[in-house]
Amino acid sequence: MNLLLKIFLTFLKIGMFSFGGGLAMLPFIKKEIVDNNHWIDFSTFKDIIGIAQMTPGPIAINSATFVGFKVNGVLGSVFATLGVVTFSFILVSIATHYIIKFKESKILKAVILGMRPAVIGLIISAFLFLAKDSYSIKDIxxxxxxxxxxxxxxxxxxxxxxxxxxxGILGIVFYGFLPTF
Incomplete structure (x- = not known):
């Protein structure tokens, strides 16, 4: 399969089956990018997540853009970004009509309330897998x-x-200035 198509389909899958925003998507992104496709290692993934969190925009889109670039340059960025947003764009376009129509529905409200604890669990999971590596928790x-x-x-x-x-300033104070480029 063409690499660009594989990038697009992988991020389309991430966009389709991840709910709750970027932080909740991180465990699934990590599984697809690091574990299944081996496009980057876990340390690089954490660096990309750090950059994606500091740049403007949703973390899922930013991380898709950075991973796509790392894997296949500018075209990889474009295909990864399009992949991660395509399903959401289609879903929101269709769902907007029905959400407005059924905004007072008890069933819709119950579904949304039921999803909240799952999103919290996914965010906690993202925190734990980012914190478990010795690079994140380096010392006291x-x-x-x-x-x-x-x-x-x-x-x-x-x-x-x-x-x-x-x-950032405290990091420089605690660890000194260590340029890596």
């Missing part, structure tokens, strides 16, 4: 830094961009 300093940033996020009204910048 990384645990302290993660805890401090978590407290800032949940206990203050600081803007997330400020917290990201602060985390």
């Amino acid at each position: 300093k990384s645990i302290i830094l993660g805890g401090f940033i978590g407290i800032l996020l949940f206990k203050t009204k600081l803007h997330p961009i400020f917290i990201i910048i602060l985390a």
